[in-house]
Amino acid sequence: MGQGAGVTEPLLKVRGLGKHFASAGQTVNVLSGLELTLAPGESLALMGRSGSGKSTLLNILCGLEQPDAGFVSIAGEHFAADSSASGPNQQRWAMLRRQRIGVVFQEANLMPALSLLDNVRLRASLAGQSDQYCGDWLKRLGIGGLAQRYPDQVSGGQRQRAALAMVFAMRPSLILADEPTGSLDARTALEVAGELFYQQAASGCALVLATHDSALAARCGQRLDLAQLGA
């Protein structure tokens, strides 16, 4: 379980978080009594076997799933389990995802009918950021020459770099990354992860990274093994 940096106001605070699913007539507790705190600039690795609840936790942290117990606080916005599905809370979650939370998944992070540059511009625009530097983000991530290509015209690694460019162009407070290198070969995965940690450190945002890769997890300041937690 991650601990806050002390003097810094926590960006992310989770208390007593619980989530269960019904399966074959039985209730399966995926998350139970989870607590964590994360300050700006910190990084947390979520580890655990498949089905341990890593993706579920990330989905809860960005409001795409509702918890059954506990509460989540992100950037001063508080969401209790019993009210998080309501309309106004859905709007607050949407606002957070649009402006404060950057999400990178293993695949399908780009609009297929938009060029890489237009994808980055769209993300920046939705976050209320200028699209002036979108091309620069692609250049920094080494895919400036592919700006006008469509996602199906570039490799998986290049798509993930573009996804990272989208996230950094929106200048988020928190990045949630779910196995962002999971579908890449070892070398490309290393490069993409390097870019992720470098830009995260440079921008000072917090990072929650779900991964199977212990080497990748070791690069995070904190680690949380959901399997060991017994969730």
Next chain:
Amino acid sequence: MSLIPKSLIPASQFSNLFSALFSHYRRHPLQLLALALMIMLATMLWAGVNHLTTQARASLGQSEQAVAARSQVERVDGQALAVADFVTLRRAGLCVIPWLEVERPGQAGRLVGIDPLAADCFAQTAPAAGNNSPELIDSPEPSKKSEPAWTPTLNGEPFIDISEAAALAQNVASRNVRFSLLIVPPEPASALLADYRMTGFSLGPDTGELGDSFLLNLDALGFLVLLITALLLRSVYQLGMAQRRDSFALLQRFGVMPSAINRVLLVEILLLALLSVVPGVWLGRLLAGTVGGGFGQALDSLFDTPLYAGQSENWLTPIVTMMAIVLAVCLAQNVRALLLRMAAVWPFALPAKLLTGFGFGMRPWPWLAMPLAAAGRR
């Protein structure tokens, strides 16, 4: 009401979102073309049939008026008319013409005996448009009233001189003989003698039911056209939606509310419908004009007078109707979701459940299409 939800997404971002969603069609232009053509085709066929129906309804209305404009005299006491009645009425200065229908002996059909001399006053007094004259005769233009009375000549069967008809009537059963006195309605109407009254005179069987049946067929054809093209349109649209589903999910992950996506889709289909429906209605009118010419000729032959109503100038009704149908067909899922939300609110519960098929998974759009199609009939 603004289509841009202020609290959900700023107006400045709406165009970006619209552009992002519309990018699907930039990469799949044939899909957009198919959709536009489908809407245009549906509009053309339905508007064409709708125009024809409207013209047919107006034309048949005119023909009924034309037929009903003929008047005959009846005795108030219910007795059968006789030659003496003709004499009485003519002596009273009324324009009447004897009309003797006789079944052809041994043949199908009937002969009509008239008095050509008595028809003279019909030719001189009949209104040009009303065509109250029997028009059985090779006659000069009825409007040339200043010319001397013409000498009428019958031009053969089924119209014959009344004396010949009377001779034939001697040899057939009385049930096969019908004697009427046609009259040009006097002005004032009170000039008609007290023992008589005027009623409508029809040359043949009542065409009312036939006309209604014809119009019903046209309406059914219009509805079928609408239904089939709507199904095709929905298939093409749903294909595109299935391909865009991942993009919608991604946008939600980016913090765009589903309602904002639905609004963008609404604007998108509204624009597409508007751009396709207007030329579709124009093509439909063109189609109706082409086909309607033959229909007009048929009517002219049937009633022996120009009755074709021609095209109406109403563009708004077909445009609005087709726009509403395209929206209902393409956004049925959204409409259903909206109705289900409304079903939770008491005043809307029952109608909302009715429109959503009582929650049994029935599609709502055919329910919506029917009243819209009916509205389109004016």
